[in-house]
């Protein structure tokens with residue numbers, strides 16, 4: 001070896017080289033340079049053998065300290081690099097579900113809304129609740145008894161021809177069917193009120209109904225009705241007419257009125273069809289209302305004593321009225337929808353308008 005070894009300088013050089021390594025690969029290289037077999041420190045140690053004992057002792061001590069220092073620096077650096085690399089790897093593979101916004105890349109998430117028929121049902125319920133009615137519901141699958149029998153429509157009655165029925169099971173002891181109107185809910189409510197002793201009844205009953213009809217511009221095979229039933233003491237036809245007119249003005253607006261025309265339903269007596277001013281021409285007469293100025297919305301009448309008898313209500317003490325009309329038809333009238341089939345076609349461009 002030529003000249004004395006500057007151990008402090010070797011350590012200082014090693015310190016700088018170690019601090020500069022920031023990947024595992026760099027580190028391996030630096031470690032070989034500063035403490036490998038061919039490093040300056042190891043070579044200096046090797047040269048000790050040819051030195052005189054005093055000088056050897058002093059330099060040996062210095063080199064031993066220097067190697068301990070360099071090993072310490074290497075170990076600390078190795079740990080730091082490993083930690084940094086692990087953190088980077090974890091950050092890269094992290095999946096933070098709380099940060100994930102579905103469809104963010106495609107812009108703001110589009111929100112849907114209730115279908116027009118549901119909006120119409122809600123609006124109708126609101127009007128009737130405002131008039132003091134309660135809202136009730138009944139099953140869509142019914143027996144003959146609820147859909148027909150209890151409503152004074154016996155098996156051979158020609159009135160059964162008024163409703164083209166989807167039967168689920170035909171036969172004894174009783175057929176089951178998809179209800180063709182919401183009137184069977186009247187029976188459920190009256191039966192319950194008799195059992196629980198909770199007469200009078202002031203209720204509306206919205207729901208889905210089914211008929212074996214071929215859909216056209218004004219009919220759907222699956223449609224919605226809202227039924228009304230009032231059973232109380234001293235109820236008259238004037239209460240019915242007033243209720244219908246109040247509802248009509250509240251729902252369609254003050255320009256639209258109602259009128260009742262004699263009709264026939266087996267479960268009401270007397271019965272009427274109720275019509276409202278045509279919303280298209282405001283009563284002037286147009287194609288939609290066949291130049292009459294009126295559009296038929298539903299049926300109504302005073303509860304037939306035969307119906308009271310079938311649920312065990314005393315017709316001498318109680319009287320009542322009932323009505324039923326199409327929710328889809330109301331939506332069609334209020335929004336001037338030319339063809340009702342648009343309600344079930346699920347064309348988002350149509351539905352979005354409401």
Ligand code: PHE
Pocket residue numbers: 180181182183227265268271298299300301322323324325
């Ligand atoms: N249920 C009858 C129909 O669907 C309508 C109606 C209800 C008539 C209540 C009178 C009383 O046609």
